[in-house]
Amino acid sequence: MIKLLIADNHPITRKGLEVLFSASSNIKIVGSLDDGEAILEFVKQNPVDIILTEADFPKLNGLTLLRYLKNDHPEIKTIIFSGQPEEVYAINAIKAGAAGYINKSVNVITINEAILKVADGGIYLSNDLTQQLAFGSRINKGGSFYKKLSTREAEVLKLLTIGRKNKEISKELNINEKTVSTYKARLMRKLKVTNLVDLVNQAKLAEQL
Numbered sequence: 001m002i003k004l005l006i007a008d009n010h011p012i013t014r015k016g017l018e019v020l021f022s023a024s025s026n027i028k029i030v031g032s033l034d035d036g037e038a039i040l041e042f043v044k045q046n047p048v049d050i051i052l053t054e055a056d057f058p059k060l061n062g063l064t065l066l067r068y069l070k071n072d073h074p075e076i077k078t079i080i081f082s083g084q085p086e087e088v089y090a091i092n093a094i095k096a097g098a099a100g101y102i103n104k105s106v107n108v109i110t111i112n113e114a115i116l117k118v119a120d121g122g123i124y125l126s127n128d129l130t131q132q133l134a135f136g137s138r139i140n141k142g143g144s145f146y147k148k149l150s151t152r153e154a155e156v157l158k159l160l161t162i163g164r165k166n167k168e169i170s171k172e173l174n175i176n177e178k179t180v181s182t183y184k185a186r187l188m189r190k191l192k193v194t195n196l197v198d199l200v201n202q203a204k205l206a207e208q209l
Contacts (some may be wrong), residue, residue, distance in 0.1 A: 050079060053079070067097065090125055
C-alpha cells in the first residue's frame with residue numbers, strides 16, 4: 001500500500017483527492033495539509049512514501065520544499081501538482097528533486113498513473129514534454145528562457161514575482177541578502193532589464209508565451 005500525503009492550499013482540491021483515493025486498493029492517504037511547512041513537520045513523525053503537493057504555498061515555495069525533502073528525507077518521493085505551466089516549471093522541479101510534475105488540468109487516471117510510476121521508481125512528466133525533451137525541440141519561448149536558469153535562480157525569480165522582499169527571500173532560502181541581490185542582478189542581465197518592476201513583468205510575460 002502506497003502511503004500518500006497530499007498538500008494543497010485549496011480545500012476543494014484536497015477534498016477531491018481524498019474522495020478520489022478513498023476506494024483505492026493500493027494508495028492510502030495518510031495526511032491532508034494546506035501548508036508547505038506543515039509537510040516538513042508531518043514527515044518527521046509519520047511514514048510517507050509519496051507527497052503530492054502544490055508548488056505555490058504562502059510560507060514555503062515548492063522548490064525550497066523539494067530541497068529540504070531531498071536532503072532530510074531522500075526516501076520520500078515528491079510529485080508537484082500545480083496549475084503552473086509544465087513547460088516552464090517542470091524541469092526545474094525535477095532538478096530540485098521532484099519525481100514528477102502533474103498539471104491540475106489532467107484527468108483522474110493520469111494522477112493515478114503518475115503516482116504508481118513514481119512509486120515504482122520512475123519519473124513522471126507528460127507525454128508531450130517527454131517527447132519534446134527527447135527530440136531536443138524548443139518547448140516555447142517562455143520555457144526555453146526558464147531552462148537557462150539554475151534551480152536557485154528560478155526559486156529567487158518565483159519569490160520575486162509573488163512579491164517577496166530580499167530579506168524574506170534570504171530567510172526562506174537560507175541565504176544572505178547580499179546573495180539574493182547577486183541572483184537578482186543575474187536575472188536582470190538574463191532578462192535584459194534594469195529594475196525590479198520590469199524584471200517581474202518580463203518574468204510573468206515569459207510564463208504566458
